[in-house]
Amino acid sequence: METIEKLEKIKKERKEIIESFSKNKPQDTYIDKTSSKITEIYHTIITDIKEEAPDVKTFTLTADKSSTTPNLAPFKAGQYITIHLTIDAPPVTRAYSLSSSPTLANKDIYKITIKRVENGLVSNYMLDEMKVGDKLDVSKPAGEFGYNPIRDEENVIAIAGGSGITPFISLAHAILEGIYKCNLTVFYSVRKYEDVIFKQEIEEINKKKKGVKILVTLTREEKEGFLHGHINQEMIEPFIKEFNTILMCGPKELYRSMNEILNEFNIPRKSVHYENFFVEYIPEEKTTYQLKVIMKDKVSDITCKNDETLLVAMERAGIKAPSLCRVGECGYCRSVLLEGKVKMIGASLKKAEAENDYIHPCVSFPDSDIVLRLDI
């Protein structure tokens, strides 16, 4: 056959096959269904507020059925959501671990538990101003912290300090409901009895005796039925088996002291997992710098104090900077540092990101005047 003829024949056959199909737009396939689509923001309504302890409240958030997100995304115990608030105009966000059972997400319910932080903008607003019926936008669930049935051992020891108990309450529910088959012992350290969050829930969980035990230790008072003092080697020892997984959520000092204890038990690095939720940096001398933010087609000149992150400075100035974890982990806020120096505390940067001047503004404190590129 002549070449041209053969090529023409191939083209003709292709055309005929194509033209035998429908001219209508391609149909939806399973992954496009709104119910399975994961979106960045979910619209919820506060349907219950429960006082857990003085200055601690659990908020029940239910999907706003009349909104564009009538369903909530699933999550794994240990994950967090980030709430979006508009307090006196500038939008701010905060991340909170989900304290409810993952199965509640099937009913489009999330629960978060918020403790008042002294002078905390968001926690004070949530505790004092928010009421049942108010609307609240939240992020999709995120975060890597939690129990992993493939990676982790059957004997799980959790170490919680203060409000670090929240992800473990979710995990406890997940185990009691049969999602995970593991033994969980939680050591929960608080100052005084009155500071214990989830008193009732902890009692109910312990009563079930189904593989989950939550032991509360009070560091500043003694009380019957409670352990006393900081979590120590003697407390944990009876619960250590041949293979263990350690999950920790709390302040950095707790991690430091725990690591010493864990060394005594020869727990390998791979079996210890932390949640980061504190970023602290105190500059030697307080000062204020200029921050120029270059956003696609516009530029904004604002100021940034050296004891606040670039993200906080942008939020204060009303710039809708993206944020999710707020501890440098997730990279959602990544921006390019065009000029200036920053102190970056614990950002989880990819190697090539670091080489290309990317920073995570949520954990970056200015050390000079700054020019930042943030595409929004």
Place this chain on the structure above:
Amino acid sequence: MNYDYIIIGAGIGGLSAGLNLAFNNKKVLILEKNSLPGGLVTTFKRGRFEFDASLYDLMDYGQDNHTGSLQKLFKKYNVEIETLPIPYNIRIKSLDEKFEEVIKGEIDDWVLRLEELHSGSMSTFRSLLPVLKEIHEALVALKKGRDNIEKDFPNFMKYIDKNTEEALIDLNIPKETIHILGYLWIEIGSPLNKLNFIDFAEFMYKYIFKRPVALKNKNIDLALKLAKRYEELGGKIYYRSEVSEIKDIEDKKEVILKDGSSYRAKEIICDLSERYVLKNLMKEEYPFANQKENARTISMNGLIVYLGLNKSYQDLKLYNYRYYEFQNLNSATNMKSMKNFSHHTIEAVVPNIVNEECSPKNTTILVLKTLYSKDVWQNVNKTNYYQIKETLADELIEEFESAFHIDIKEYIEEMEIASPFTIEKYTNNINGSMFGPMRLGYDNSIHRLLSYEDEKIPHLSFVGSSSLFGNGVDNVFYSGYYITEKLLEEERRSE
């Protein structure tokens, strides 16, 4: 704002298109919905590990003495990357045939091994090599728009309408050898009885003559280098800019973003699945393009398990760079078994074999992948999503352990699982498919190439894995180059 060209998506195809246009002094804007470039060519961090999401073997980059198209284009744009050679070091196992073989060493060792397995395969395999070369050269000529290719390339014309299986039988390759060679079909995503021989030959040519190489740095380093060079050449790129609509305004195209902002250009180039664009972004009807998409088969999707192990690959006895386990060596039979969740197709890669520095000292990265076709994920919903994902990943790890007698589980320090839902979220690939529309029958890349001019939608082009040349970084990068060359040519003609 007005541009000459707007490119939607900063995947490798989009970046390639951008580079060529910026190189030719065009005013270009790339709109990318994620906060980093690269699309699937990206990385993510878990603990002390940085995992590459997709790219391990860079095809058609070539070595010093044998440069591939990718390297030539990188040179042209002044993009410098460091690469490492990838040796033949592959273990293949098939359950039905009780077959297990290691392909190791250089091409000659490989041919000798084939001969040992099946007497007579050496000479036929050798006779295949010039055919591969001829077909490659014919394609180069065709892409350059040369006529009269029948004279110089008779084998190209002979096999242009043959599928791979037919052609290899015609070339006297023993059936067993076809199956052994055929393991590579899984990298292209189409079974050999549907994959056009020209497509297969081109892949084999690159595989044998140009040899794949690995990136010394992580995936994202390549993507950032391309993006940086594009910006240096005057191109503009906006991240966090998801497009919601493309429409005709006067004699231009207008692109509207989710936040309501809009940009205009004469030409739009999409580094996105064609199906996604037609379905979700266009109000105008393009009947033929719709027909084309309705006729297509969405390629396979998969489950990828990324593992960070706390021992060296030597200690773990992970001595091979790649591992494949198939239920059956026949690709068509395998494809059929991918329609349900329990089957045995495993691809594994141990990047440390090629690049010791890809993870911290005394650790290993192991990536396991299994493929599914059709709608196996149909009944997965939020109530069972994590459970199914974890169960499948667990089965995959155990299957790998028992197939190759290697203990993995107790050494897992970090892990992540990517499902089709994950892929869809980052790429908008329909159903989270990994290879673009399947290259089969009438819709292999040779067919797409031949019909390109006839099927082109005015002022709307496609690059990337749903474009002419299919998936793979070499192909998507070349698509960006080829399509923009055509557009520039058109522009010159109309002036």
